Amino acid sequence: xxxxxxxxxxxxxxxxxxxxxxxxxxxxxxxxxxxxxxxxxxxxxxxxxxxxxxxxxxxxxxxxxxxxxxxxxxxxxxxxxxxxxxxxxxxxxxxxxxxxxxxxxxxxxxxxxxxxxxxxxxxxxxxxxxxxxxxxxxxxxxxxxxxxxxxxxxxxxxxxxxxxxxxxxxxxxxxxxxxxxxxxxxxxxxxxxxxxxxxxxxxxxxxxxxxxxxxxxxxxxxxxxxxxxxxxxxxxxxxxxxxxxxxxxxxxxxxxxxxxxxxxxxxxxxxxxxxxxxxxxxxxxxxxxxxxxxxxxxxxxxxxxxxxxxxxxxxxxxxxxxxxxxxxxxxxxxxxxxxxxxxxxxxxxxxxxxxxxxxxxxxxxxxxxxxxxxxxxxxxxxxxxxxxxxxxxxxxxxxxxxxxxxxxxxxxxxxxxxxxxxxxxxxxxxxxxxxxxx
Amino acid sequence: xxxxxxxxxxxxxxxxxxxxxxxxxxxxxxxxxxxxxxxxxxxxxxxxxxxxxxxxxxxxxxxxxxxxxxxxxxxxxxxxxxxxxxxxxxxxxxxxxxxxxxxxxxxxxxxxxxxxxxxxxxxxxxxxxxxxxxxxxxxxxxxxxxxxxxxxxxxxxxxxxxxxxxxxxxxxxxxxxxxxxxxxxxxxxxxxxxxxxxxxxxxxxxxxxxxxxxxxxxxxxxxxxxxxxxxxxxxxxxxxxxxxxxxxxxxxxxxxxxxxxxxx
Numbered sequence: 138x139x140x141x142x143x144x145x146x147x148x149x150x151x152x153x154x155x156x157x158x159x160x161x162x163x164x165x166x167x168x169x170x171x172x173x174x175x176x177x178x179x180x181x182x183x184x185x186x187x188x189x190x191x192x193x194x195x196x197x198x199x200x201x202x203x204x205x206x207x208x209x210x211x212x213x214x215x216x217x218x219x220x221x222x223x224x225x226x227x228x229x230x231x232x233x234x235x236x237x238x239x240x241x242x243x244x245x246x247x248x249x250x251x252x253x254x255x256x257x258x259x260x261x262x263x264x265x266x267x268x269x270x271x272x273x274x275x276x277x278x279x280x281x282x283x284x285x286x287x288x289x290x291x292x293x294x295x296x297x298x299x300x301x302x303x304x305x306x307x308x309x310x311x312x313x314x315x316x317x318x319x320x321x322x323x324x325x326x327x328x329x330x331x332x333x334x335x336x337x338x339x340x341x342x343x344x345x346x347x348x349x350x351x352x353x354x355x356x357x358x359x360x361x362x363x364x365x366x367x368x369x370x371x372x373x374x375x376x377x378x379x380x381x382x383x384x385x386x387x388x389x390x391x392x393x394x395x396x397x398x399x400x401x402x403x404x405x406x407x408x409x410x411x412x413x414x415x416x417x418x419x420x421x422x423x424x425x426x427x428x429x430x431x432x433x434x435x436x437x438x439x440x441x442x443x444x445x446x447x448x449x450x451x452x453x454x455x456x457x458x459x460x461x462x463x464x465x466x467x468x469x470x471x472x473x474x475x476x477x478x479x480x481x482x483x484x485x486x487x488x489x490x491x492x493x494x495x496x497x498x499x500x501x502x503x504x505x506x507x508x509x510x511x512x513x514x515x516x517x518x519x520x521x522x523x524x525x526x527x528x529x530x531x532x533x534x535x536x537x538x539x540x541x542x543x544x545x546x547x548x549x550x551x552x553x554x555x556x557x558x559x560x561x562x563x564x565x566x567x568x569x570x571x572x573x574x575x
Numbered sequence: 576x577x578x579x580x581x582x583x584x585x586x587x588x589x590x591x592x593x594x595x596x597x598x599x600x601x602x603x604x605x606x607x608x609x610x611x612x613x614x615x616x617x618x619x620x621x622x623x624x625x626x627x628x629x630x631x632x633x634x635x636x637x638x639x640x641x642x643x644x645x646x647x648x649x650x651x652x653x654x655x656x657x658x659x660x661x662x663x664x665x666x667x668x669x670x671x672x673x674x675x676x677x678x679x680x681x682x683x684x685x686x687x688x689x690x691x692x693x694x695x696x697x698x699x700x701x702x703x704x705x706x707x708x709x710x711x712x713x714x715x716x717x718x719x720x721x722x723x724x725x726x727x728x729x730x731x732x733x734x735x736x737x738x739x740x741x742x743x744x745x746x747x748x749x750x751x752x753x754x755x756x757x758x759x760x761x762x763x764x765x766x767x768x769x770x771x772x773x774x775x776x777x778x779x780x781x782x783x784x785x786x787x788x789x790x791x792x793x794x795x796x797x798x799x800x801x802x803x804x805x806x807x808x809x810x811x812x813x814x815x816x817x818x819x820x821x822x823x824x825x826x827x828x829x830x831x832x833x834x835x836x837x838x839x
Binding site: 139143146147149150151474475477478479480481482483484485486487567 | 649651671672675676678679680682684686688689690691692693694695699703704706707708760
């Protein structure tokens with residue numbers, strides 16, 4: 138305790154330099170933990186989004202691409218599959234449920250997803266959680282829309298409002314289905330998945346919306362063609378809280394094509410066999426993927442970048458710790474007399490060593506603690522930003538085991554670094570004896 | 576103050592044995608020390624005895640082994656040969672940590688310069704030995720109630736009692752003031768041996784003598800023996816006994832010696 142008290146007092150005496158070292162270590166720790174937290178949160182959030190799905194089926198394409206556009210609303214489907222194919226596979230004896238997905242349109246930057254009630258019934262995220270309505274009801278009309286939580290919150294929609302869908306996925310579009318406004322039937326509870334950023338309508342709604350559009354001859358296909366155009370979007374919604382009265386003409390058309398569909402199997406063990414069967418489907422070239430496998434492939438793709446980020450943050454921290462080493466080492470020479478004084482009053486060489494290591498430990502511990510605090514402060518400050526731009530809801534959780542292990546490693550590294558000047562002082566204290574003549 | 580005629584210890588609370596000798600505080604015999612095995616010895620002393628209450632002035636030119644002798648007396652290093660007894664303990668036969676404990680309990684040390692720990696207050700500097708020695712802490716308490724009170728008492732005796740002075744950081748004190756604080760630290764808890772390594776070399780003549788008188792007085796009051804090392808022979812007259820290290824150290828090759836234990 139004697140030595141620790143001295144270490145604290147010594148640090149207080151050099152508080153400016155020590156505070157700078159603590160701050161630099163804190164920033165390094167914050168960076169390391171922050172990168173790790175976002176990385177694991179991205180993975181967890183991706184994995185949770187597809188937790189209930191056994192297979193994803195789409196037109197022949199790469200697994201990662203299929204996964205990204207079907208589940209994460211990233212990128213666009215290049216081709217579509219026949220609705221007849223979907224129906225045939227949906228009737229397969231091993232299949233428990235299917236969710237058809239039709240993509241390609243958008244509303245003010247948010248993707249439009251044509252689907253059926255099966256989506257709300259079977260889609261699972263975060264292991265076993267199903268989709269729930271925050272307000273309103275599910276769609277039962279071709280021009281009903283169910284909004285994800287973020288769409289409603291960001292655009293300020295309430296049940297009953299009307300929205301106009303644009304063709305293509307861009308945030309601004311000249312080609313709008315302004316004559317076919319949709320009515321907000323329901324708003325989903327927040328999930329922390331891409332569902333929050335999706336406008337859900339019935340497949341028949343997409344068909345109906347495109348009917349006139351097709352008729353005008355401005356497009357050839359009604360399915361997922363990404364016709365990105367540039368221009369200023371006119372006010373896309375008209376507030377009409379009592380929309381029931383003004384319902385447009387309904388078309389209960391069955392679609393010819395869809396973009397992809399999600400499959401739930403009666404037994405997950407059947408997935409490989411089913412995968413083969415779909416990939417060798419005779420009537421149409423299809424791709425079936427197991428989401429977890431495709432996700433692994435995705436992580437392998439982005440793994441290099443992740444590793445690079447992690448390596449950079451570890452190096453930053455190493456530089457900060459090296460800064461502490463430099464500061465400690467440079468102070469050693471001028472502190473040889475101090476050590477001799479301590480020795481003269483009976484301090485053992487081990488205690489003198491402990492003083493220096495103790496100082497390093499205090500600096501590192503303070504740096505690690507401050508880094509953790511800064512991480513939480515930054516997280517609170519950036520939470521909305523992350524949610525809005527990346528759809529990442531990084532929860533304010535207690536540090537996980539991995540993070541604690543990382544912090545412990547940082548502290549251990551700091552203490553270990555303190556051993557270098559500590560050993561030096563130890564040697565000095567033995568060699569100098571009672572006479573320092575520098 | 577001095578007793579130049581005898582060249583021996585002044586009777587300061589120590590009772591002589593039937594042969595007229597007092598209890599030895601330092602006693603070494605056939606001592607031989609070299610820094611590395613196989614290297615030439617830097618110190619070879621046949622015999623040296625300092626008795627309780629003595630004020631011994633050890634003089635010698637650079638390289639005569641003064642620093643080595645002080646380190647040996649403090650128990651920081653041990654001789655390769657011979658016996659070395661300080662305050663009743665055989666330092667040459669003790670472990671490193673036992674010697675550290677012994678030093679904490681029995682020895683007060685004053686350096687030539689830079690005696691004070693810059694990040695401790697004046698009182699904390701003075702009470703520092705009590706942090707490492709329960710014995711000295713107990714002694715200080717027995718005397719003044721607490722170590723802090725004893726520090727204040729010693730500082731007041733040494734002319735450092737002014738509260739404005741005490742509030743100052745120790746780095747803001749003059750050299751003379753710093754040396755007085757160092758003396759208080761060496762004396763707190765009544766160590767049996769006070770070792771002073773040229774503590775007056777940075778002081779002018781007037782301050783030097785005043786400091787020494789203070790030191791003598793406090794050593795007498797504390798019952799501490801004083802071993803004072805310097806190359807400034809003019810101070811020797813103030814001490815009870817002068818040792819010319821170049822004469823008693825057989826390892827010292829230069830022929831510069833005077834007699835052993837010659838009275839000043």
